[in-house]
Structures are given as C-alpha cells and as structure tokens.
Amino acid sequence: MDLAFGPEGDEFRATLRDWLADNLPDGLDDSDGDPDELFERRRVWNAALFDAGLAAIDWPSEFGGRDASVLEQLIYNEEFARSGAPGPVNAIGVANIAPAIMTLGTDAQKRRLLEPMLRGDEIWSQGMSEPDAGSDLASLSCRATRDGDRFIVNGQKTWNSLGHRADWCQLYVRTDPDVAKHEGITCLLVDMRSPGIEVRPITTIGGSLDFAEVFLTDVEVPVDAVLGEVGGGWHVATRTLGFERAGVAKLALMLRENYQRLLDDAGPSLRADPINRQRLVARYIDSEILRLLAQRTVSAAMHDRMPGAEASVIKLAWSTMEQRVAETAVDVLGIEALLGPWGERLAGSRSLTIAGGTTEVNKNIVGERVLGLPREPKAKG
Numbered sequence: 431m432d433l434a435f436g437p438e439g440d441e442f443r444a445t446l447r448d449w450l451a452d453n454l455p456d457g458l459d460d461s462d463g464d465p466d467e468l469f470e471r472r473r474v475w476n477a478a479l480f481d482a483g484l485a486a487i488d489w490p491s492e493f494g495g496r497d498a499s500v501l502e503q504l505i506y507n508e509e510f511a512r513s514g515a516p517g518p519v520n521a522i523g524v525a526n527i528a529p530a531i532m533t534l535g536t537d538a539q540k541r542r543l544l545e546p547m548l549r550g551d552e553i554w555s556q557g558m559s560e561p562d563a564g565s566d567l568a569s570l571s572c573r574a575t576r577d578g579d580r581f582i583v584n585g586q587k588t589w590n591s592l593g594h595r596a597d598w599c600q601l602y603v604r605t606d607p608d609v610a611k612h613e614g615i616t617c618l619l620v621d622m623r624s625p626g627i628e629v630r631p632i633t634t635i636g637g638s639l640d641f642a643e644v645f646l647t648d649v650e651v652p653v654d655a656v657l658g659e660v661g662g663g664w665h666v667a668t669r670t671l672g673f674e675r676a677g678v679a680k681l682a683l684m685l686r687e688n689y690q691r692l693l694d695d696a697g698p699s700l701r702a703d704p705i706n707r708q709r710l711v712a713r714y715i716d717s718e719i720l721r722l723l724a725q726r727t728v729s730a731a732m733h734d735r736m737p738g739a740e741a742s743v744i745k746l747a748w749s750t751m752e753q754r755v756a757e758t759a760v761d762v763l764g765i766e767a768l769l770g771p772w773g774e775r776l777a778g779s780r781s782l783t784i785a786g787g788t789t790e791v792n793k794n795i796v797g798e799r800v801l802g803l804p805r806e807p808k809a810k811g
C-alpha cells in the first residue's frame with residue numbers, strides 16, 4: 431500500500447517490527463512437519479500475541495484488542511506479511527464469529543467465550559454449509575426443536591474449517607420450518623464436546639486435514655446458547671461486519687508475496703526467456719490491479735464508507751489471480767514444480783473461488799448490485 435502513514439504510524443510500525451524481531455519463533459510455517467505439532471506451535475504463538483495485545487488489534491480494547499485505526503491495521507498487516515508471522519489460529523472465529531458475539535451476544539456469552547477464542551485456548555468452527563445448502567444457505571435443514579430450556583439438534587454440516595479441532599461451533603439451525611426459509615433459522619453457540627456430535631475430518635487434495643463433516647444426533651443445546659434472537663439466524667449471518675477494515679490489504683499482500691516467490695524461484699535465466707517474461711509481466715499487472723483495488727477499499731474504510739459490493743469485486747479478482755499465479759509458476763518452472771510447494775499452492779488455490787462465496791455467486795452480486803443488471807431468474811419449484 432502506498433498510503434501516507436505519518437510519524438505515529440512510523441512509530442507503531444517500528445514498535446511492531448522490533449517486537450516481531452524479538453519474539454517470532456522459527457518453524458511456524460513448516461508445512462512438511464506433523465500438522466498437530468505445527469498447530470500446537472501456532473497456538474503457543476497465538477497466546478504470545480494475545481499477551482502482548484497483538485492478537486486482534488482491530489477488536490475493541492474491552493475484549494482484548496486495541497481499538498486500532500484503519501491505518502494501524504494496515505501497518506499490522508504489512509508487518510505481519512513482511513515477517514511471515516501467522517495471525518491467530520481462530521481466523522474465522524476472530525474475524526467473523528467474535529464480532530457477531532460482541533454485537534448480538536449476551537454479557538455472559540461475551541465473558542465466557544471471547545477471551546479463550548482470541549488467545550487460541552478454545553478453537554472455533556463455523557457450521558453453515560450442509561450437503562444440500564452451500565451458496566443457498568437459507569435452505570439449510572439441520573433441525574433444532576425446542577424442549578423446555580433446551581434445543582434438541584439433529585442434522586449434518588460439512589466443510590467446517592477447523593471442525594476436527596473445534597471446541598465450539600457457531601451453528602446455524604432451522605428452528606421453524608413453517609415460516610419463510612430466511613426467517614426460520616437460528617444461530618447457536620454449541621459446545622463441540624456435547625454428546626451426540628460426531629466429527630469426521632475431510633482430507634483435501636493437498637493431503638491436509640483442513641475441514642470436517644459434523645453429524646449431530648439428538649444433541650442437547652441450552653437455550654442460553656442462542657446468539658441473537660430465536661429465528662434471527664439470518665440476521666446474524668448477514669448483518670455482522672468484522673472490525674478489521676483493512677483486511678482486503680492482506681489479500682493484495684498475499685498475492686504480491688506469491689508473485690515475488692515465483693520471481694525468486696524462476697531466477698535470472700528463466701526470467702530472461704521472452705515467453706516467461708510476458709507471463710511474469712501479466713502476473714505483475716494482476717498484483718498491481720489488486721493493490722489498487724485494495725487501496726481504494728481501504729481508503730473508503732478510512733473515510734467511514736462501509737464496504738459494499740466492491741468486496742465481491744476484490745474476492746473475485748484475488749481468487750482468480752491466486753489461481754493464475756500458481757498456474758504460471760508451473761508454466762515457467764516446469765512440471766517438476768508440481769512436486770513442491772507450487773503443487774500444493776496450485777491444488778489449494780482451487781478452493782479460493784469456492785470458499786466465502788463462489789465466483790458465480792459473486793458475479794451475480796457484481797452484476798446486480800454494481801452494474802445494475804436484471805436480477806437472476808429464480809428457479810421454479
């Protein structure tokens with residue numbers, strides 16, 4: 431980002447850089463090692479971040495953050511990217527679930543749940559998707575039936591990131607099948623050790639265990655585990671915005687990092703080849719476009735304009751550009767590159783156009799809300 435940071439920003443950057451230099455241990459990105467050990471090392475790192483007040487600087491200070499300005503968030507993202515320091519282990523929890531709890535949760539929920547989430551002592555997953563409800567989340571069918579002061583939950587969730595490690599799940603269930611489908615959904619904060627929950631890890635094409643399927647059979651969940659209102663689950667899912675308003679900058683920084691890796695791996699001789707030069711320039715242009723898109727969004731956030739449909743534009747651009755840089759790496763470095771980290775990046779990048787809203791769905795949003803095209807026809811039946 432080329433934004434003016436001023437003396438206060440410079441001071442914050444220097445403090446952060448010194449702290450990272452003194453405290454960041456080796457071995458936090460060792461993807462060849464034992465994944466459980468790596469996860470534990472990252473948890474210890476997460477606790478160190480928490481103790482230094484650096485786990486989520488965008489969070490309000492009453493919950494362990496530092497009420498950071500957009501500029502400080504930008505500097506934080508840049509310095510973490512520069513040093514290769516990972517953020518908190520509960521990425522979805524800290525960015526998405528916690529803001530919902532802070533905004534809509536009871537005092538008891540905030541007191542009990544937020545600190546262990548931010549410190550990484552308790553792991554969170556998000557249970558939205560089901561085998562027959564992904565993009566069309568409102569059609570979810572995992573059922574919760576009221577029985578006195580508890581709900582009895584039955585159903586299945588899938589693609590729960592960190593589901594196999596989770597202590598808690600932000601679970602979306604159908605509490606009323608007789609009203610319009612968006613109105614019959616409730617969000618529950620579920621203890622994953624509850625009897626009746628079975629978690630089956632899913633192994634990805636890259637061989638890692640990133641997600642799980644979750645099966646719920648007669649699981650008892652107390653009514654005080656409802657987040658927001660009974661029947662207000664759609665509101666929880668769609669209305670809670672995270673505090674981190676410089677998050678898009680991370681995407682541009684990640685893409686730039688991968689582009690730089692590709693340049694380094696290619697070395698002078700492959701870079702000098704005229705066809706490779708054209709390929710690499712195309713990826714450079716991608717990364718510049720994303721940097722400018724991110725800068726525009728961050729600038730809007732600094733002027734208190736809420737991000738709108740441009741978030742979809744950035745998601746679309748970033749996910750396809752990450753796929754292109756991995757494909758270009760194999761074109762430039764040759765087929766052997768598939769055996770190393772570029773093979774993992776190429777396989778992993780396929781998920782980027784699915785997670786957090788698919789490319790097709792984002793194109794619909796851009797078409798309808800940015801370009802003002804006619805709405806997508808609804809399927810009959």
Ligand SMILES: Cc1cc2nc3c(=O)[nH]c(=O)nc-3n(C[C@H](O)[C@H](O)[C@H](O)COP(=O)(O)OP(=O)(O)OC[C@H]3O[C@@H](n4cnc5c(N)ncnc54)[C@H](O)[C@@H]3O)c2cc1C
Nearest residue numbers: 556557558559563564565589590591781784785788790791
């Ligand atoms: C890395 C990763 C992490 C994830 N983490 C989680 C998680 O933690 N918790 C969770 O609940 N879920 C998670 N998911 C699931 C994710 O939210 C869903 O995969 C996503 O919403 C798409 O749903 P689906 O897979 O059921 O595909 P579908 O919705 O069935 O889509 C299938 C195809 O149809 C297209 N399509 C669907 N609707 C339309 C439409 N209206 N117009 C045009 N095309 C359409 C889609 O673009 C896609 O190509 C994760 C997924 C990935 C890849």
